[in-house]
Amino acid sequence: MLSLSVSKLLTLTRYAFSFSSIPNFLPIASSNTFLLSFSSHSRFNSNHINNVDDAVSSFHRMLCINPTPSIVQFTKILGSLVKMNHYRTAISLSHHLEFNGIKPDIVTFSILINCYCHLGQMNFSFSILGKILKMGFQEDTITLNTLMKGLCLNNKVREALHFHDHVVAKGFQLNQVSYGTLINGLCKMGETQPALQLLRRIDGKLANADVVMYSTIIDSLCKDKSINYAYELYVEMIAKRISPNVITFNNLIYGFCIVGQLKEAFGLFREMVLKNVNPDVYTFNILVDALSKEGKVKEAMNVLAMMIKDGVKPDVVTYGALMDGYCLVNQVNKAINIFNTMVHKGVVPSVWCYNIIINGLCKNKMVDEATNFFKEMHNKMIVPDVVTYSTLIDGLFKSRKISYAWELVDEMHLIGLQVDVITYNSLLHALCKKNHLDQAIALVMKMKDQDIQPNMFTYNILIDGLCKGGRLKNAQVIFQELLSKGYHLTVWTYNAMINGLCQEGLFDEALALLSRMEDSGCIPDVVSYETIVNYLFQKGERDKAKNLLREMIVKGLL
DNA sequence: GTAGGGTTAG
Numbered sequence: 001m002l003s004l005s006v007s008k009l010l011t012l013t014r015y016a017f018s019f020s021s022i023p024n025f026l027p028i029a030s031s032n033t034f035l036l037s038f039s040s041h042s043r044f045n046s047n048h049i050n051n052v053d054d055a056v057s058s059f060h061r062m063l064c065i066n067p068t069p070s071i072v073q074f075t076k077i078l079g080s081l082v083k084m085n086h087y088r089t090a091i092s093l094s095h096h097l098e099f100n101g102i103k104p105d106i107v108t109f110s111i112l113i114n115c116y117c118h119l120g121q122m123n124f125s126f127s128i129l130g131k132i133l134k135m136g137f138q139e140d141t142i143t144l145n146t147l148m149k150g151l152c153l154n155n156k157v158r159e160a161l162h163f164h165d166h167v168v169a170k171g172f173q174l175n176q177v178s179y180g181t182l183i184n185g186l187c188k189m190g191e192t193q194p195a196l197q198l199l200r201r202i203d204g205k206l207a208n209a210d211v212v213m214y215s216t217i218i219d220s221l222c223k224d225k226s227i228n229y230a231y232e233l234y235v236e237m238i239a240k241r242i243s244p245n246v247i248t249f250n251n252l253i254y255g256f257c258i259v260g261q262l263k264e265a266f267g268l269f270r271e272m273v274l275k276n277v278n279p280d281v282y283t284f285n286i287l288v289d290a291l292s293k294e295g296k297v298k299e300a301m302n303v304l305a306m307m308i309k310d311g312v313k314p315d316v317v318t319y320g321a322l323m324d325g326y327c328l329v330n331q332v333n334k335a336i337n338i339f340n341t342m343v344h345k346g347v348v349p350s351v352w353c354y355n356i357i358i359n360g361l362c363k364n365k366m367v368d369e370a371t372n373f374f375k376e377m378h379n380k381m382i383v384p385d386v387v388t389y390s391t392l393i394d395g396l397f398k399s400r401k402i403s404y405a406w407e408l409v410d411e412m413h414l415i416g417l418q419v420d421v422i423t424y425n426s427l428l429h430a431l432c433k434k435n436h437l438d439q440a441i442a443l444v445m446k447m448k449d450q451d452i453q454p455n456m457f458t459y460n461i462l463i464d465g466l467c468k469g470g471r472l473k474n475a476q477v478i479f480q481e482l483l484s485k486g487y488h489l490t491v492w493t494y495n496a497m498i499n500g501l502c503q504e505g506l507f508d509e510a511l512a513l514l515s516r517m518e519d520s521g522c523i524p525d526v527v528s529y530e531t532i533v534n535y536l537f538q539k540g541e542r543d544k545a546k547n548l549l550r551e552m553i554v555k556g557l558l
Numbered sequence: 559g560t561a562g563g564g565t566t567a568g
Contacts (some may be wrong), residue, residue, distance in 0.1 A: 075559040082560085110560040145561040152562095180562030187563090216563045247564045254565070285565045292566095320566045327567095355567045362568090391568045422568055 049080045052089060059093050063100055071097075075108045087115035106132065110143050117150025125150050145178050152185030160185055168206075180212040187220035195220065196233075211237070215248040222255025230255050246272070250282045257290035265290065279310070285317045292325025297334075300325050316342070320353050327360025335360050351377075355387045362395025370395055371404075386412075390423040397430040405430070421447070425457045432465025440465055441474075460492045467500025475500050489520070495527050502535035507544065510535075526557050 049055045059077045062069050074097060081090040094112055097104060104112070109132050116124040125147060132139050144167055151160035160182060168174065179202050186195035196217050203209040214237040221230035234244060234252060249272040256265035265287065272279060284307040291300035300322055304314060319342040326335035339357055342349060354377050361370035374392055377384055389412050396405035409427065412419055424447050431440040444462060447454055459482060466475035479497055482489060494517040501510040510532050514524055529552045536545035552558045 072559055077559090079559050105559095107560045112560095114560070140560090142561045147561095149561065175561090177562045182562090184562060210562095212563050214563090219564065245563095250564050280564095282565050287565095289566060315565095317566045324567070350566090352567055357567095359568060385567095387568045389568090394568070420568095426568085 049077065050084075052081065052084055052086050055081050055084075055086075056089060056093065059096070063096060063102075068100075068102060071102060071105050071108060074102065075105070075111060078108065078111045082111055082114060085118075087118045090115050091119075103135075106137050106140060106143065109137070110140075110146050113143060113146045113150065117146065117153055120154055122150055122154055122156070141173075141175055141178065144172065144174065145181055148178060148185075149181045152181060152188070155189070157182075157185040157189050157191075174206065176207045176210050176212070179207050180210070180216065183213050184216045187216055192217060192220040192224060192226075209237075209240070209242065211242050211245055211248060214242060215245070215251055218248060218255075219251040222251055222258070225255075225259050227252075227255045227259050227261070244272075244275075244277070246277050246280050246283065249277055250280075250286060253283060254286045257286060260294075262290055262294070279307075279312065281307070281312050281315055281318070284312055285315070285321060288318055289321035289324075292321050292328065295325065295329045297322070297325040297329055297331070314345075314347075316347050316350050316353060319347060320350070320356055323353065323356045323360070327356060327363065330364060332357075332360040332364050332366065349382070351382055351385050351388060354382060354384070355391055358388060358395070359391045362391060362398070365399060367392075367395045367399040367401060386417055386420055386423065389417060390420070390426060393423060394426040394429075397426060397433075402430065419452075421452050421455055421458065424452060424454075425461055428458060428461050428465075432461055432469070435465075435469050437466060437469045437471060437474075456487065456490050456493065459487070460490065460496060463493060464496035464499070467496055467503065470503075472500045472504055489517075489522060491517070491522055491525050491528065494522060494524070495531060498528055499531050502532055505535075505539065507532065507536065507539075507541070526552075529557060 049058060055077050059074065062073060062077075074093075078090045078093060081087075081093070091112060094104065094108065097108075109128050113125045113128050116122070116128065129139060129143065129147065132143065144163075148160045148163055151157065151163060164174065164178070164182060179198065183195045183198055186192070186198065199209050199213050199217065214233060218230045218233050221227070221233065230252060234248065237244060237248075249268055253265045253268050256262070256268065269279065269283065269287065272283075284303055288300045288303050291297070291303065304318065304322065307314060307318070319338055323335040323338045326332065326338065335357060339349060339353060342353070354373055358370045358373050361367070361373065370392055374384065374388065377388070389408055393405045393408050396402070396408070409419070409423075412423070424443065428440055428443055431437075431443060440462060444454055444458060447458070459478065463475045463478055466472070466478070475497065479493070482493070494513060498510045498513055501507075501513065514528060514532065517524055517528070529548055533545050533548050533552075536542075536548065549558070
């Protein structure tokens with residue numbers, strides 16, 4: 001329940017401008033040249049500002065002008081800082097406004113609300129709403145929408161909905177942006193159906209459904225792999241004369257790609273072109289990525305050529321997807337060529353790109369080269385993230401460079417990078433491989449202590465390790481626990497157990513598990529059967545082995 | 559001068 005009375009909001013106001021971290025910006029003395037340049041809207045016009053330092057220095061110069069420029073001019077700079085995601089800077093500059101007696105207006109306040117929202121400080125956002133009322137301004141739809149967006153951004157969709165009810169009850173008229181925001185909030189927390197219900201409820205009453213609302217829900221359905229349902233909504237919106245735009249098409253194309261229906265994805269691509277909706281860099285990136293993920297690098301390169309021909313500039317995502325494709329088909333050198341081409345074309349490689357290359361190199365056992373790329377990141381001041389470290393650590397372990405791997409684990413801690421479940425799984429794998437099973441068990445305990453929930457990979461690695469290390473009993477305990485807790489066991493889990501049972505000569509138990517896994521909806525694969533067959537042959541149980549081979553043939557596994 | 563939707567890695 002949201003308790004947002006105006007008086008409560010007003011009490012929050014006092015927190016609003018009590019920041020102590022005001023940077024000590026040195027205003028640069030104004031000069032005639034500055035006045036000229038300012039009045040002629042040249043380099044101090046905020047429309048041209050695209051870096052933080054320029055924005056800040058322009059702001060301070062403006063503070064020195066007499067007469068003081070209007071709040072609109074200052075607000076423009078704050079807006080440009082927000083566009084660059086420099087929320088803290090915008091907030092501290094707004095403090096300077098106050099110190100200089102320049103009164104913010106409703107637009108300035110909306111921008112500040114947005115800043116606090118992005119910093120996760122919703123209390124400050126609401127205290128600004130209180131301040132707006134206290135200063136005699138009227139909050140407008142944009143103010144309210146910004147607040148609702150902020151609540152959604154901070155995982156408070158329920159509060160956003162309550163806030164909506166609250167302001168509507170007070171007689172406010174909200175608009176399409178308001179409902180687009182709420183629908184997106186619901187979708188992002190996985191509540192696609194409620195989002196669709198909201199659309200149905202408001203449509204034609206509180207606001208008309210529009211292309212953004214439909215596209216948002218279509219996107220959510222696509223990501224849930226409900227592509228048919230998504231397509232139905234696409235048909236529905238057209239029937240309602242709401243024209244799909246490039247984002248609608250991109251969402252659908254992405255949806256078809258992730259369910260492997262590339263033919264349909266390209267069909268939609270043609271459809272959008274026919275409808276005069278121009279594909280953009282997202283469209284091409286989605287297609288390049290989908291082809292790359294299927295190992296169809298040649299086709300992906302054709303799409304690259306197509307986009308260039310269409311005048312759409314490939315970006316870091318395009319190149320990243322291509323590099324990933326080449327890595328997948330074990331052509332890391334070509335991936336590196338793409339990397340170099342990208343740099344040559346002036347596209348700055350992101351952490352993501354380095355991670356792709358490092359992963360490709362590690363998978364191809366070229367760990368030294370991977371390490372070189374890792375070092376290059378430092379030289380280029382690109383900060384490695386958890387993925388970079390995890391990838392390289394995994395590669396190092398698998399290449400038996402154990403001590404360097406552990407060094408990197410320490411380094412992660414040192415620079416304050418939180419080790420996550422995937423990193424832990426690599427460590428676990430390494431410990432199991434070395435048969436350090438007690439340490440492996442201790443590591444899983446440590447994960448839980450740190451509130452990092454083990455996933456099925458964790459358990460699969462541990463169970464496999466325990467079985468192979470001759471500790472079947474331990475493995476069985478964990479296996480039973482997973483079953484009783486209702487975990488969705490994978491074929492890997494069963495295969496690890498089957499292997500453990502066979503190793504101890506417990507064939508009947510292994511066979512029982514084989515049928516039990518099928519009963520619980522986990523289809524045995526070649527490995528499940530092969531494991532048992534191999535052990536049976538080893539023990540001279542030829543008849544049993546042959547029976548099982550026949551079963552494999554019947555099931556089409558041979 | 560301020561508010562809603564979309565693509566890449568372990």
